[in-house]
Amino acid sequence: MTHPSAKSPRPGEQKLATDPAQMPQNAGIIFIGHIETPWKTTQDCPRNGRGSDAVCRVHLRPAFREGLASVETCSHLYLLYWMHQARRDLVVQAPSFAARPHGCFALRSPIRPNPVALSVVELVAMRPDGFDVRGLDCVDGTPLVDIKPYFAGTDSVPQARVGWREEEES
Ligand SMILES: C[S@@+](CC[C@H](N)C(=O)[O-])C[C@H]1O[C@@H](n2cnc3c(N)ncnc32)[C@H](O)[C@@H]1O
Numbered sequence: 001m002t003h004p005s006a007k008s009p010r011p012g013e014q015k016l017a018t019d020p021a022q023m024p025q026n027a028g029i030i031f032i033g034h035i036e037t038p039w040k041t042t043q044d045c046p047r048n049g050r051g052s053d054a055v056c057r058v059h060l061r062p063a064f065r066e067g068l069a070s071v072e073t074c075s076h077l078y079l080l081y082w083m084h085q086a087r088r089d090l091v092v093q094a095p096s097f098a099a100r101p102h103g104c105f106a107l108r109s110p111i112r113p114n115p116v117a118l119s120v121v122e123l124v125a126m127r128p129d130g131f132d133v134r135g136l137d138c139v140d141g142t143p144l145v146d147i148k149p150y151f152a153g154t155d156s157v158p159q160a161r162v163g164w165r166e167e168e169e170s
Contacts, residue, residue: 012101014092020113027114031143032067033060033130035081039139042085047097048108049119049135056121058130058144065129067147072126076150077133080118082143083110099168106164117142120150 009015036057039045046052058079060068071077090111094101104112121133 009090010094010101012092012094013090014101016089016091016113020088029082029145031061031082031145032064032147033058033144035059035079035136035138035140035142035144037136037138037140037142042110042139045139046137049121049137051137053134054136055124055132055134056136057127057132058147060130060144062129068126068131071123071131071147071149074123074149076152077121077123078118078146078148078150079121079133079136079144080116080146080148081138082145083115083117083138084143085139086110086112086115088113088115098164102164106162116145 036059037045038054038056088111091104091113092101093104093107093109093111095107095109108117110117117138119135119137121135124132124134
């Protein structure tokens with residue numbers, strides 16, 4: 001689905017100079033399931049998963065459910081999902097909350113060449129066809145790409161910085 005504003009970038013934004021359809025493409029991603037959330041449109045969603053306590057339901061396709069063995073022992077997971085409603089043609093963007101434009105790879109925007117999103121979620125309950133989590137920010141029906149355990153000891157980087165955000169907040 002093409003985003004309604006796909007043809008009208010904001011001031012400072014920059015579209016891709018090359019048609020992405022002409023670039024090498026071979027990922028062959030399989031959607032392993034989908035995510036059920038309370039949000040029917042992108043405007044309804046929290047900006048990131050930490051902005052909501054809503055419990056969301058992760059549904060796995062039957063073929064992949066055996067892959068959930070031992071997931072019940074994890075308190076937190078990474079979910080990777082496919083922002084299927086996002087435009088993919090902006091390399092520089094001007095988000096409404098930012099003071100100036102930034103490159104798509106300096107942003108957590110769903111607008112990027114490959115609209116993969118990620119969140120660290122809290123596992124709330126296992127279910128016969130998947131599990132419930134807290135900490136998501138996507139539209140109801142968003143396709144699921146992958147699930148991984150969150151290892152606090154190796155994944156957490158407390159001193160990590162995003163300089164442009166600190167500058168804008170100061
Ligand atoms: C800023 S992104 C962050 C996504 C993810 N937590 C990340 O960091 O990669 C979250 C926003 O994407 C938008 N969004 C949610 N689901 C979407 C979908 N399926 N397709 C396109 N945009 C979506 C909503 O506006 C939501 O507030």
